[in-house]
Amino acid sequence: MTTISTEEMTTILKTAQQGLSLLRDEHSTISRTLEAITSGLNDDEISLPREKNAQVNENFEKLMTGIDETSLMMLVAQMMKSDDLRNQKTRDLQKLLNDENGWLREELAYTQKRLQESESAVARLEEELNQLRFLDSMKNVICDTNTASLADESSRIPIIDVLDLGFDPEEEMSNNNNSAPSRLQTLNALVIQYIREGRTEIAGPLCKQALEELMSTSGKEHPDVATMLNVLAMVYRDQQKYKEASGYLEQALAIREKCFGETDQLVASTLNNMAIVFGKRGKYREAEGYCRRALKIREMVFGENDPDVAKQLNNLALLCLHQGKYEEVEDCHRKALKIVEGIDDTTTLKTQNQLASILLKQGKYEEAQGVYKTILTKIHKKSGGIEGKSLWEVAEERQRKMEKGEKMEVMETRQLEYLEKLVD
Template identity: 40%
Template sequence: MSADDIFQAAKFVIQALDALKNEYEKILENLVQSAKILSSKKIEEKINLLRNSTNRIDLGIDEAHVMIRLDNYLQNVEGEKHKLRIQVKRLSQENAWLRNELGSTQKKLHESEQINACHSIEIENLRFLKDIQRYDHDNSTNQENHEHDLINDLFSSDDADDEQDNQSNHSKNNIDSNDDLSMVTSQSTNSSTNGYEIPARLKALHTLVLQYTSQGRYEIAVALCRQALDDLETTLGHQHPDVATMLNILALVYRDQSKFKEAISLLYETLSIREESLGFDHPAVAATLNNLAVLYSKLNKFKEAEPLCKRALDIREKCLGISHPDVAKQLMNVALICENQAKYNEAESCYKRAVDIYIKTFGYDDVNVAKTKNNLASSYLKQQKYLEAEQLYQDVLTCVREKDFQSLFSPASRRHSETQIVTTTLKNLSLLYRRQGLYDAAEIIESCASRAHKDSQAIIQALNMVQQVNHL
């Protein structure tokens, strides 16, 4: 039976009960009037029965009304449930729509971030172009006399060399750790005497790229180099020397990222362009050959590095003369490559030539003389030629002592390069004494060497100990 049937049945019962109640009330009224006229016990009983029946009829009517109200309530509940179902359905639809909108918004946000990144690169490029315009219109002639040659400035200079591995332990000389093959040619090898001068805008770009690489922002540096390279190739052609210089700068970025394979590929492309546009014996060609030798040495491919470095030496001797300081630097590079291949005689010859050039050019007490003697002494140490090595170390220390020692190493005027040379020399001498069994002297000198960078008295004490050992 459905709810409607129950509802209709309840209404019918109520109507029937109302009719019966009315009938009973009439009968009861008649009996009450009769009872007033005729007092009878039976009539009283009938009146009571009728009243009880009337009460039961009232109770039935009330129950029927309750059922009707209950039915109405249940209908209302069903209506509310239906409304809630509709509302839940609508909320589900709205939730699905919001999810779609959120996904679309996230996608748009990602696209906006990409566009923003592209705009950031474009802004940097515009700043770069602005710098180029500023440098293109800057015709100042007051450039520094010792400005580094950008052609050769792929790696740090000799002054930034760290202590060699073979000078502090028994392992072989690791060029990758100390940049001994790095060199910077003086500005005199550039410009008009050789028919090619690097434009100011490329120098500005080089400075800007160095700033980005120092901050670790390699993607921007590469983008700038690539854009400039495309512009140069479009305006000047692929075989122009400026394109080669741009390739050299890009190789710098790849070198800083340890992408040696890509850097070597770019340097070979640079070499081809410079040989064709500037000639096979141009200093720029020597610079590229030297840089290739550096990279091969960093990969411990000394056999591949040697012919490149020697060819660079030949070119520098032809262009600069056999007594030029840059020739001495190239000789140092050749010597280090030979030394790492155990070609000690050839390395010794190159070291000695470099020492002679530095003494003639800068004087006996120049830091390059001390550095080259240290390298030569380390080569002797590898060959167990202790007397020759000891003599060179003592020459370096004696030369330092003959200078104004206190002024050289005082906190106010200390020069890092000279201090590093003295410290390295003391450590190497300590190693030599240990191999000779002079452990006490070795301990004292090593202790002094560890304090030499901040305590001038420690170095003086070490020099006195060297003299004492020398008089034994």
């Protein structure tokens, strides 16, 4: 069976309509002629012309019906043609969307795989780096045993970068709840991945694109806009464009305070990020103000004994350290230590180390020595030290035996050699 296209059907219908119109005109002429003839005839002669006229009128009505039906069919054909065009456009658009979705799925799968590998590698390296840094910081303390050397060591304590014990920007971003459409969530995930990889030149344009789409679809004061502004600020922070980062964070803070109130945990996250950026700019007083506001909110939301409060206290301590507020630094570290002790050993050791450092800066050598001994005892136990003996007790006993020329037990010697390697 041959299929007729819409164009061919329209052409056929137009031809048929023209033919029917010609026949209609012809029948109309014949009808008028017959009427003129019958008007001059008598009753005996009029019967035949009248029958012919009736037949012509009947055919004329059929022709009119045919013309109307042809016009209707042409209208239907035009509608079918329009539907075909729309369907074709829809199919083309659907094919394009399918291709784009396929590409996005492949890109997402690849990105997720890279993300998992990167997170595993970063976690492993961070753990190793933290251990090495801590052991390196302990080396000088172990070697210096008298008060005078402790005083010399306190003058050489390195300045610690702002907020290296507390929340970092990436943690803040991952904690944000994002209710944006799936496409924007994918863009957000890609931006965060590129930030972690240090590819801020790619993360910046992607983040701006997502921000513009969010503003056009959700409005300029939507919570998701604040989230994206927060992420964009971190991109500029990594590019060391701290002034621009501060501007975006101020916009995000205004939106979140309007949407959630001034005591919401997301407001605290933004305030913490602002403290980071202002600290990077060297504006420690402003950074301290934002950090204190974040601390107050976290204490209200989570309670004064929450680990997040301890992290915020450590942040505040480091900002106060840059301003020479040593007593406040000590107070913050002691409060943080009271919270995390027994919960998080790594954070506890770091906080104790910072507390000992600030005690040295204040000349409180005996207290600092006590804190360092506590730290070394924990490390000694974790490394499988001699049971019932602290590190300095083992060292003093070893020194006495060496002076007397006594032989040490094999196991004790191995333990001490291990501790020497640990310190070196």
